[in-house]
Amino acid sequence: MATSDNVTxxxxxxxxLGLKExxxxxxxxxxRLSTGTAKRLSEMTDVPRTRVYDAVRILEAQGLVEIQHSSPQRFRAVSLSEATDTLRDQYDTRVDRLRNALDDMETVDDREESSIQQVWAMTGSTAIESRTNELLDKAESEVVFVVGDESLLTDRLIDKLTGMTRSVDLLIGAPTEAIRTAIQEAIPEATTFVSGLGWLRDEGGDDEETAIGRLVLIDRSKILVSTIVPSTNEEHAIYGEGFGNGLVVIARRLMSQGEFTDG
Amino acid sequence: MATSDNVTxxxxxxxxLGLKExxxxxxxxxxRLSTGTAKRLSEMTDVPRTRVYDAVRILEAQGLVEIQHSSPQRFRAVSLSEATDTLRDQYDTRVDRLRNALDDMETVDDREESSIQQVWAMTGSTAIESRTNELLDKAESEVVFVVGDESLLTDRLIDKLTGMTRSVDLLIGAPTEAIRTAIQEAIPEATTFVSGLGWLRDEGGDDEETAIGRLVLIDRSKILVSTIVPSTNEEHAIYGEGFGNGLVVIARRLMSQGEFTDG
DNA sequence: GTTTTTGTGATTAACTGGGTGAAAATCTAT
DNA sequence: ATAGATTTTCACCCAGTTAATCACAAAAAC
Structure with missing residues (x-):
């Protein structure tokens, strides 16, 4: 009976999504019911009967439930599609309001000098992918993209890379020869290579191997490196910007010495 | 200074959207800051300085903020587009999970007889519009659509109505002659009329006039009537189904007596 | 080396939401 | 109609969470 799993x-x-328990x-x-009374609902959900009324009233106000004002009252849920429509609309409204409010806000400019050694940390694959895309969009002359973890090589990414302007050099490193060939085929205009990322792996430690996720170097002046922490599968990244940025300098140096390329 | 309004x-x-204060x-x-330290942030937001660290750490884990691990630490927000991307992705994931779980759930069928007198109440324009669309999709022979409140006559609705199958009769009532003409033009295959909704208005009461929002009668067996409560601008609807349903019977009777049509 | 700033952790206060029961309103059956 | 059961509202308590404050160690600045 997987139903109870699905219920939880x-x-x-x-x-x-914001509802109370x-x-x-x-x-x-x-x-799960075509229609239900407070009593029936209470028995089935273990919500105290006296509290079903409050809960349902709030659901009604959110457009998720209909109420039949008879005695006893009957309740029923709107269809799944109606429910998700409503929730999506609610979400869209909120994001719009957020966007407007943030857009209209005056930015207090502090003129904190942008010191050269800025290295930022971020977490979460979506955020990191989003940043990666932004970096690719702003690339002007050269993109070095080393894929360390196969799982990150999504169709979306391939599309993004194939869609790059011609004037930008594409250098793509793959973890294995097989993947390299596949990428080369999908993106003919790119220069591909098999990355020698051995030096980035923590093979000696007694904990699991720390695999590199992706490494993106843009115009030799911006870099993003991510790793996937084995225990939680969360992706963590560091990001540096500026030609003189320490992280960028190291990356550039390694690149020119061919450290990324195999052998 | 509208900035402070926008901030709140x-x-x-x-x-x-789920964040703590x-x-x-x-x-x-x-x-509002290109970059900020805990102290600076605390001064500007009135968040106790010692709590800024926790808050920012959580934001980082959600992909909304980057942290520079120096001393003092520097924080910065990701761009608005990155933030909304992240939030949208989070939302999409959740709705997908919800859909799957609800889909896979066994429905406990109670065989509660569908008594004839079911009249359901619902609230919220999105939910009501969603239900309206569903009704229109399922219409087989006839649609009567009376628009009482101009604001509900959206482009989306026009599109929906023009897209109806030919085999469904369309009867559309507009609040004024001008609007009727406009609708007739946009939807040539429909029969339009000016609704005489005087009898639905609470002109005598000492509170504001209760305007009717929309009235939808499908295949003479399903009806939805909504009103817009003046004080809150919320849309409330009642909905009845079944040829013998009291509400439906009344609506049908009124229709046949020409009560909806002007004069 | 002293003082200030920065960061962590523990502690308290206020609030929210889950859980329960009393009592009012409504219905059902005599 | 009346008694008893059921439905519904409401007010309250308790626990977990979150806002707010404090004490203190570590680090930087002077």
Whole structure:
């Protein structure tokens, strides 16, 4: 009976989407029922009967549930598609409001000098991918992209790379020869190589091997390196900018000495 | 100085999107700064300095902020587009998970008889519009659509109506002759009329006039009527289904007596 | 070496939300 | 109609969370 797993999953997600526990449980309960009374719902979801009313009222106000004002009252959930429509709309509205508010805000400019040694840390694959895309978009002359972890080599990324302007040199490093060939085929205009990333691996340590995720060097002046921490599978990245930036300098030096390329 | 309004607006929305107050304030603060230390951030956002660190750490884990691990630490917010990308991705993931979980759930079928007198109440324009669309999609022979409030006559709605199958009769009622003509032009295959909705207005009461929002009658067996409550601008609807449903019977009777049409 | 700034952790106060019961309103069956 | 059951509202308590403050160690600045 995987149903109960799905119930808890659905309840969890609904809570992440902003519903309270009772509201989430009631909505999920109603989703499994064509129609239900407070009593029935309470029995099935373990929400105290006296609290079902509050929860359902809030759900109704959010457009997720309909109420039949009879006695006893009957409740029913809107269809899944209606529910997701409503939730999406709610989300879109919020992001729009956020965008507008942030756009209209005056930025307090401190003129903190941009010291040369800025190295920033970030977490999360989406954020890192988003930054990667932005970097690729702003590239003017050269992109070095070393893929360390196969899982990061998505179709979306290939599309992005193939879509780059001709005037930008593309240097792509793959972890294995097989992958290199595949990439070369998908992106003929790129120069590909097999990356020798051995020096980046923590083979000696007693904990798991720290694999490199991606390494992006843009116009020899911006760099992003990510690793995937084995225990949590989270992607962590560091990012540096500026021709004189320490991290960038090291990367450039390694590049010119052929350290990235095999052998 | 509308900036402070925008700040509170942004903070509010971020909290609705799931951030805590301190996190929201810190993110907004950082969005106005190219870069900031804990001290600076604390001064500008009134978040206790010692709590800035926790807040920022969580923001970093969500991909909304980058941290420079120096002393003192420097923080900065990712760009607005990166932030919304991240948030959208998070949202999409959640809705997908929700959809899957709900889809896979066994529905406990109670065989609650569908008594004839079901009349359901719902709230919120998005939910109501969503339901309206679903009704239009399922219409087989006839659609009566009376628009009471001009604001509901969106392009999206026009598109929806023009896209209906030929085999469905379209009867559209507009609040004024001018709007009727416009609709007739946009949707030539429909029969249009000016609705005489006087009887639906609460002109005698001492509170504001209760305007009707929309009235949708599908295949003479399903009906949805909405009103827009003047004080909050919220849209409330009732919905009935079944040929014998009381609400539907009344609507059908009124239709046949020409009560909806002018004069 | 002293003083200031920065960062961490523990502690308290306020709030929110889950859980329970009393009592009002409503319904059902005599 | 009346008694008893059921439904519904409301107010309250308790626990976990989050906002807010403090004490203190580590690091930088002087």
């Amino acid at each position: 999953e659905a309840v969890d997600v609904l809570q992440q 009772y509201e989430a449980r009631c909505f999920v309960g109603l989703s | 607006e942004a903070v509010d929305v971020l909290q609705q 301190y996190e929201a304030r810190c993110f907004v603060g950082l969005s």
